[in-house]
Amino acid sequence: MKSFTWTSLFLVLAGGCGQPGRESDPPPPLPVMEEGAPIVGGTTDTGDPSVVALYGQPPGAQSKGGFLCTGTVIAPTVVLTAAHCVSPLEVEAGTQFVVVSGPELFRRGAPQLAVRSVKANPRWNPRKLESGHDQGIVILSQPTSLRALPFIRQSLANSLLGRPLRIVGYGLNDGDAQTGAGTKRQALTTLRSISMNLIRVGDSRRGTCNGDSGGPAFMSIAGVETLVGTTSYGNEDCSDGGYDARVDTD
8 A cells, every 4th residue: 555645735934934024035956855756747837926925934933943834815814725735733833924926935135924823624534535625724914915726615526537637736847856846836627536536636647746735727718717726645656647626615
């Protein structure tokens, strides 16, 4: 049986992320401490301004490192991400978060949004991956001008199986060299399966991986691109797509 892993990404810090809430420079490109690949088969995404990076720094981050996830603005003060990116069951107490927008997390002057608080879906259980509910929310200190993107509110129909699905995230660019984290990428793939609380997304050619946790899976529903899943987990080598938590069940 293949082993599975969260698709968040741990980074060794080369410098601080700046004071949350201020315009400051994110850290320079960092060595990656976890195996992974990018949005597999993806291309650089210079659009999707409302898909953002979530960067967390535990206490003493200069020595312990920080971690990277992806999120989506769904309300003026709310970013949707993965539960395992913000839950106290996985994240050290006192971790400071900042949201960074733009195509490059580590670009000088990349806009930062201050975070007031984070909350994980209370139904999520890190010991039961197949149960889904891997969503968390990031509450911003101030409303953002980034557009709130629509998310699915009705039940995900089985008729959508096999239909095109677009994934976006800030994961690694080269899993072997462990480089390229922090660049926003996208890929067009398909919806492979629907279970009670999860959807299966992608394949060996295109899929999600480390750093993409919490990132969106978009589908066209009634002619509107709609968020239907948040990246949750996949096999360790990111070789066969992954699983997203269904947004409609929560």
